[in-house]
Amino acid sequence: MDGISYILDVQSDIVKKHVDEGKFIPTTDFSKISQVDTxxxxxxxxxxxxxxxxxxxIVNAVNEIKKYFHKDLLIVLESTTYPGTTEELIQKEIEDMGYKVGEDFYLCFSPERVDPGNKKYNTKNTPKVIGGVTKRCLELAYLLYSNAIDTVIPVSSTKVAEMVKLLENTFRAVNIGLVNELAMMCDRMGIDIWEVVEAASTKPFGFMPFYPGPGIGGHCIPLDPQYLSWKARTYDFYNKFIDLASDINGNMPRYVVTKISEVLNRYKKCINDSFILILGMAYKKDVDDLRESPSLEIYKLLKEQGANLEYNDPYVKEFVDEDGNTVKSVELDYDDLQNYDCVVLCTDHSCYDYLKIAEKASIIIDTRNAFKGIVNKNIYKLGAPVYSENTSIYDYIKEVAATKERIDK
Ligand SMILES: NC(=O)c1ccc[n+]([C@@H]2O[C@H](COP(=O)([O-])OP(=O)(O)OC[C@H]3O[C@@H](n4cnc5c(N)ncnc54)[C@H](O)[C@@H]3O)[C@@H](O)[C@H]2O)c1
Known part of the structure; x- marks a missing residue:
């Protein structure tokens, strides 16, 4: 109502402008449905x-819509869900009231494709897929969304549109699972996975980089594939890739904790009673979203093993742990870092001064390759041999290019 945004990358001044101009009217009053067209x-x-x-x-929202439903309403479901939801949970419910889809009301599915924190792609310039229950439904939604979105991609049905979103996010979950598995393997083989990915990324075709990390978080990638595999099971179909990726990604926090234990062991220390600082609680850089964040799991596992834990996250001021305690973010005092037995970088927020952290902390566990290019023997990277020079493939490329230039001269 005051135009204050609670989402980090949605600016309050923009929200306020629209609220003040009467273009955006947030409300919890469902009776307003009787006044809107879509x-x-x-x-x-x-x-x-x-x-x-x-x-x-979705069921609760549909129950409210049914109370204030009127003819010619266009309804578009945007929540990520299993194929068939739009027809099963919305079309059926409203047709049971005696209205016919495509004639008395119009129904579509169009997945949200927001990437929080992405500076390049926003709602307007991200192509939007739409599927309608009938051709008329699709036409109307196409016209509506084309007013606000640069590119609208029509597909033949709501099921296709629902499946598009699940393919996109399953693709990410499986590929992250693959690179996480390779990271654990590289760790054992004494190969730096980050350098491998960086070099493989120089291939201009047929390769797309995915990066390992402490696990996957957020509201989408860990959850969406489960929606698909749940629905598939009702068809006696079992998605092995989804289960495998979920298993690998879900176990990454345990792998990080094992790595911490191994590193402390090198210094004749153990997790129990060590002072450990976690940097970054949010599930990814530069966002304040804690949902499914692997940092929470790492925090819980370290606590179970008796660590004295603190955390810092400029975007997450506090959270409630498994035991119901409110845990508050501590100030990041770079000079104080030497007092921790170990600093664990879980989320690579851009505002951290990595050079300073590397200078001051005694032991660093880097789960994101955030300290890339900083040579310090006390930095231990996930998916890399215990000590790695952190040298970029591009440094080698530059050296080779310089040699070639000298020879050419
Ligand atoms: N957040 C993302 O980046 C993102 C990206 C792509 C897709 N999605 C999908 O979009 C959907 C929403 O995700 P989100 O992150 O915005 O969720 P969210 O938890 O922020 O909730 C969205 C809104 O729904 C409201 N709400 C809850 N119950 C309601 C009801 N019965 N009637 C009306 N409003 C109700 C909440 O108050 C909230 O404002 C999910 O299906 C998610 O998978 C989210």
């Missing part, structure tokens, strides 16, 4: 503890 549903689609889809938010 509705986009963007409610959360989490998982239950059993990893089954929790579609209660």
């Amino acid at each position: 509705l986009s549903i963007c409610v959360p689609t989490p998982l239950r503890k059993t990893k089954d889809p929790d579609i209660s938010y």
Whole structure:
């Protein structure tokens, strides 16, 4: 109502401008539905503890829509969900009230493709996929979204549009799972996975870099593939890639903790009673989103093993741990870093001064290659031999190019 945004990369001044101009009217009053022509549903689609889809938010939203439904309403579901949801949970419910889709009301699915923190791609310049239950449904939604989005991609059905989103996020989860598995293997083989990925990325075709890390987080990548595999099981189909990726990615926090234990062991220390600082609680750099963040799991595992823990995150001022305690972010005093037995870099926020951290901290566990290019024997990277020079492939390329230039002269 005051135009204050609670989302880090949505600026309050823009929200306020639209609120002041009466173009954006946030409300929890569902009776407003009776006054609007179109509705986009963007409610959360989490998982239950059993990893089954929790579609209660969609069901609740549809129940409210039914109360204030009127003819000619265009409804677009945007929440990520399993193929068939739009037809099963919305079309059926409204047709049961005696209205016909494509004639009395219009229904589409169009997945959200937001990448929080991405400076280049926003809602306007990210192509938007839309599938309608009927041709008329698609036409109307196409016209609506074309007003605001540069490129709208129509597809033949709501199921295709639902599946598009799940393919995109399953693709990411599986590829991150693959590179995480290779990171653990490289660690054992004494090869630096980061250098391998960097060099492989110089191939201009047929390769796309994915990077290892402490695990996957956020509301999408860890959850969405589970929606697909849940639905697939109702067809007696078992998605082995999804299960495998989920297993590998889900175990990365344990791998990080094992790495911490191994490194401390080299210094004749153990996790129990060590003073450990976690840098970065958010699930990825420069965002304040804690959902499914692997840092939370690392925090929990280290605590279980008796560590004296603190954390710093400029974007996450506090969180509630497994035992219900509120844990507050400590100030990052670079001069104080030497007092920790170990500093664990979980989220590579851009605002951290990595050179200073490398100078001051006694032992660093780097789960993101955030200290790339900084040569310091006390930096231990995930997916790399215990001591790595951190030399970039591009440094070698530059050296070779310089040699060639000398020879040419
Ligand atoms: N956040 C992202 O970056 C992102 C990206 C792509 C897709 N998605 C998908 O978009 C959907 C929403 O994700 P989110 O991160 O915005 O979730 P969120 O948890 O921030 O919730 C979105 C909004 O839904 C509202 N809400 C909850 N129940 C409601 C109800 N019954 N009626 C009306 N409003 C209700 C909440 O108040 C909140 O404002 C999910 O399906 C997610 O998978 C999210």
